[in-house]
Amino acid sequence: MKITRRDVLLGATATAALAPLGARAQTSEVVIGVIYPLSGASAQIGVDAQKAFETAADLINKNYDFELPLAKGEGIPGLGGAKVRLVFADHQADPQKGRAEAERLITQEKVCAVIGTYQSAVAVTVSQICERYGVPFLSADNSSPSLHRRGLKFYFRAAPHDEMFSQAMFDFFDAMKKKGTKIDTLALFHEDTIFGTDSGNAQLKLANERGYKIATDIKYRANSPSLSAEVQQLKAANADVLMPSSYTTDGILLVKTMAELGYKPNAIVAQDAGFSEKALYDAVGDKLEGVISRGSFSLDLAEKRPMVGKINDMFKARSGKDFNDYSSRQFMGLIVMAEAINRAKSTDGEKIREALVATDLPGEQTIMPWKRVKFDSMGQNNDADPVLLQYIGGKFVTIFPPQAAVAQAVWPMK
């Protein structure tokens, strides 16, 4: 057969015209936006989060033998084995930058879902943008209770919020009191953005309901150069339990300043955040033997569920760190989202939303101590049971609730 120039031209034109059709039909990749502080004061969180999300994407895109959704087989079967591609965006802990980046992810990068954001204050703006464009947003690790109560249709959170966490703390106090431990007064110490404020409010409400006296309630400016005045007030109040809601920087400074001013509380029960970060224990761990923090994850679980240990090893190979309360929730965030996309069999926002609403994932198929993942009408998973962990001998052990506990609480702390 003789091929003329015209044939070649025709063929090329036809191919060019058909190419986009073919690509569209295949949907060879699913693009998900991941928005975190990758620079600025909390960049460390964002950089670790990136590793957690990459671990989850790797698990979905390659073939692994875990009882975790999408781990077996390659890619997302509901979309013909399409691979998950993550687009990371940096919000620098600034709600306005978060808003702009969310808009960019949706309009420029064409993501079909967004996951974020560490700071609750940023989740507020990011989820509003997602709502406007009809793109599902999943809070992997935001814990402010007000987030899911804003009537958003596209907002979801698989993890517990601070009221659930605080409730666990007060259940624990009640249980300790029954055993004869003296817990009458509490000192609240929280930072001044939405995370600290919501957490402080939740704790204040619970304390009043259950008859604990608030010895002092200190709201402080986040990232302060000095906390001596604040610590002095804590010391003067000398409550039975100190309850900080602080990010890593302030947490380190708080513990150092307490030691400098000779203040040693009987017990510290922390609202996670800085108090589950390795950096804090590297810096001041020697002063924190016996500190209690709430969490939604514990490596103890690996004894009962071996895949938790194996997935932790995969994360550790990337980041050099064990899963903590944050990285584990970030990891689960992508798994939950991808599992819904698989059932939606589409990258359309509304279809993914419907699939998320229908999510019903048993706890055994997660790496968390949760009962299951099932969202209520506001997008909150109420079956995510929080745990309390105590830092003993350089690692965390689960002490509460009794069904998850592997050790008794040491009280007072050393």
Next chain:
Amino acid sequence: MTAETIIQSLASGLLMGLLYGLIAVGLALIFGLMDVVNFAHGEFLMIAMYITFFLFAFFALDPLLSMPLVAAALFVFGAVVYLLIVRFAVRAKANAGMVQIFSTFGLAIVMRGLAQYFFTPDYRSVNHSWLGGKTVSIGGIFLPQPQLFGALVAILAFVGLYFFINRTDFGRALEATREDAGAVALVGIDKNRVFALGWGLGAALVGLSGAIMATFFYIYPDVGASFALIAYITVALGGFGSVFGAFAGGIIVGLVEAATALMLPPALKSVGIYAVYLLVVFVRPRGLFGSM
């Protein structure tokens, strides 16, 4: 509120204030010398803290011992920044003010970015230093040793600086250059050399504070930001360009911060600083010891 609380607050405020002064004095020195505000001042502090940290982590050198090394390294760094960047920025033909602002501001962003890339954004701390975590207790008043030592270094640095500026040839050359750079050139003093040494000296003073800060503060790429803001307030309060204004300004800022926290909720403790600053700006725009 007991007398003990008040004394403790003011003592902590005074110690912190002396350190604020030491951080700010380099900024005042450079501004006084050539009317350039170094917007990378906080990042100079960050670099000094990282150098202290790495000397500790790799060579087990205590911050007390590495302090002179850190100051020397920052001296070189400051001089190099002048010679490579600021020297050209001040020569700008149009919009000189803007060019200066953007050159040091840009430098700040570049330094932060590089620090995050090379040092990672992890929070570092110098653990188990000779002074770290130790406290002197006098009649129920706790004075942390790192801050106590910092206050001592700050006072010595200011005394040293006083003699240096008033009693040495270089100090006089510095004063002369800031008064009239053109006339100084006529008597054979190399303006660039004086400016480079001035930048070096300013940076070395930040180096001293960085080494002390590393013993009690966490270290990460953005650590300079919160201290730089206080340094600008301190310098503006004390009088732009006045070295001793920075000293006084630092003490005032430290004490006002502590006093505000006694009276108002801690979340508002910086309100006092800004209120005093505004007052000074209204009543005496050049700052307490400024001579513009």
